[in-house]
Amino acid sequence: MDTKTKIVQTALALFNEQGVDVITVRHIAKEMGISHGNLCYHFPNTDTIIRQLYDQLVEQLTSQIGGVITGPLSLNRLAELVGEVMQMLYDYRFLMLDFAGIMRRIPDLRDKHRALVSSRKLAFQHILTQLRALGKLREELYDGHDDDLLEQFFIVGDFWLSSATILYEGAEENKIKHYQQVFLSLIVPCLTNKGLTEWKDIDRKKTL
Amino acid sequence: MDTKTKIVQTALALFNEQGVDVITVRHIAKEMGISHGNLCYHFPNTDTIIRQLYDQLVEQLTSQIGGVITGPLSLNRLAELVGEVMQMLYDYRFLMLDFAGIMRRIPDLRDKHRALVSSRKLAFQHILTQLRALGKLREELYDGHDDDLLEQFFIVGDFWLSSATILYEGAEENKIKHYQQVFLSLIVPCLTNKGLTEWKDIDRKKTL
DNA sequence: ATCTAACTAGTACATTTGTTCTAAAACTAA
DNA sequence: TTAGTTTTAGAACAAATGTACTAGTTAGAT
Numbered sequence: 506m507d508t509k510t511k512i513v514q515t516a517l518a519l520f521n522e523q524g525v526d527v528i529t530v531r532h533i534a535k536e537m538g539i540s541h542g543n544l545c546y547h548f549p550n551t552d553t554i555i556r557q558l559y560d561q562l563v564e565q566l567t568s569q570i571g572g573v574i575t576g577p578l579s580l581n582r583l584a585e586l587v588g589e590v591m592q593m594l595y596d597y598r599f600l601m602l603d604f605a606g607i608m609r610r611i612p613d614l615r616d617k618h619r620a621l622v623s624s625r626k627l628a629f630q631h632i633l634t635q636l637r638a639l640g641k642l643r644e645e646l647y648d649g650h651d652d653d654l655l656e657q658f659f660i661v662g663d664f665w666l667s668s669a670t671i672l673y674e675g676a677e678e679n680k681i682k683h684y685q686q687v688f689l690s691l692i693v694p695c696l697t698n699k700g701l702t703e704w705k706d707i708d709r710k711k712t713l
Numbered sequence: 714m715d716t717k718t719k720i721v722q723t724a725l726a727l728f729n730e731q732g733v734d735v736i737t738v739r740h741i742a743k744e745m746g747i748s749h750g751n752l753c754y755h756f757p758n759t760d761t762i763i764r765q766l767y768d769q770l771v772e773q774l775t776s777q778i779g780g781v782i783t784g785p786l787s788l789n790r791l792a793e794l795v796g797e798v799m800q801m802l803y804d805y806r807f808l809m810l811d812f813a814g815i816m817r818r819i820p821d822l823r824d825k826h827r828a829l830v831s832s833r834k835l836a837f838q839h840i841l842t843q844l845r846a847l848g849k850l851r852e853e854l855y856d857g858h859d860d861d862l863l864e865q866f867f868i869v870g871d872f873w874l875s876s877a878t879i880l881y882e883g884a885e886e887n888k889i890k891h892y893q894q895v896f897l898s899l900i901v902p903c904l905t906n907k908g909l910t911e912w913k914d915i916d917r918k919k920t921l
Numbered sequence: 922a923t924c925t926a927a928c929t930a931g932t933a934c935a936t937t938t939g940t941t942c943t944a945a946a947a948c949t950a951a
Numbered sequence: 952t953t954a955g956t957t958t959t960a961g962a963a964c965a966a967a968t969g970t971a972c973t974a975g976t977t978a979g980a981t
Contacts, residue, residue: 529939530938541960541961543960603814605811608878609732646909647916650901653895657899660869661868671826672827690865737968748929750971
């Protein structure tokens with residue numbers, strides 16, 4: 506395999522295991538069994554690697570989300586999407602666990618992320634209107650509630666992993682499913698009776 | 714003022730301004746105009762200072778929350794409580810912005826925080842039952858929805874500041890109020906018509 | 922007045938980290 | 952082959968940091 510991609514992969518693993526703040530180029534080089542001089546030839550510092558990893562994640566996310574908002578939408582499909590996105594975030598969990606710190610240290614990423622959020626915001630808005638058109642979502646409870654809901658999506662979506670490392674005590678393999686449920690329960694109280702029945706139906710099927 | 718408390722205060726200011734990860738005992742000492750040897754006499758390292766600051770915050774929080782759950786509860790009082798707690802978290806924002814990292818580095822704090830969360834969980838559960846008894850809160854939409862709601866509280870409550878540093882673009886003095894609104898909007902879709910009218914009434918009064 | 926403990930300044934040292942440089946090795950194209 | 956480019960290893964250096972130590976100073980108790 507290409508040294509460059511191998512560096513990125515090794516870095517990802519180490520970041521996820523030990524945290525992005527304690528891993529240096531020397532650690533990564535040692536883990537790979539190459540000299541750190543060599544590593545610095547490809548990536549002068551860890552921030553460059555982080556940038557690369559972030560780009561990878563964003564690429565995966567946008568293609569995934571983009572695929573969904575074009576197709577037909579059901580609550581079931583929405584639930585699947587959330588699960589898939591969360592799995593991706595989990596694969597790059599080092600980013601999510603130091604989000605604020607990384608974004609402060611690397612301003613490029615902050616700007617890039619804002620762009621990503623804008624696109625995600627549009628996607629979610631699209632989903633809300635579509636659900637409402639299908640009679641599954643209640644009307645806004647007050648002016649601007651949709652915006653508040655979107656913000657909730659972003660906070661829970663970006664920081665469920667941080668919260669999990671502190672509070673979650675269940676089995677690791679159920680973690681994503683658990684927080685998928687927490688995320689989706691943001692929207693459940695906003696469903697109409699029609700939407701709610703559909704939702705409970707999904708739930709029933711899954712537990713079978 | 715006591716040197717010890719002055720160290721803690723200076724550290725808090727520097728942590729909040731520049732981030733907990735870039736501030737060392739030498740920085741704090743320099744800012745205070747004392748030798749870092751002296752500072753290390755009082756606090757051998759920054760982690761000890763962080764521990765102290767965390768304890769301060771927890772003390773403030775518990776006394777605040779404890780005061781509320783004993784008294785009579787209205788949605789208005791709940792909104793006030795959320796605002797007050799958020800103000801406290803803002804005063805110690807360095808903690809919230811590196812939450813996962815700090816908790817990983819200082820395991821004592823993680824345990825302490827879990828205890829805090831347990832008590833907060835009870836407090837919130839208490840609030841939910843009380844609101845429901847007063848006919849302001851809808852029944853659970855599905856079995857376990859209250860638990861999901863509590864988790865949402867904790868994620869939004871602990872990480873609104875992190876999200877804000879990345880996404881919030883409004884005026885600094887409106888920040889807390891904005892996220893107070895986002896937090897409270899978690900519960901609004903779960904209100905009964907009675908609760909909703911009361912809620913809108915608060916809103917109307919505030920905007921007057 | 923004196924003794925003791927608390928406090929403070931400053932020094933010193935080992936590690937770590939980011940960064941740069943040199944030179945050797947491997948590879949590629951003509 | 953050969954010339955040039957890319958890749959690699961390793962050394963070297965400055966700056967920062969955690970930690971420990973020494974030696975003064977202060978303040979309060981007896």
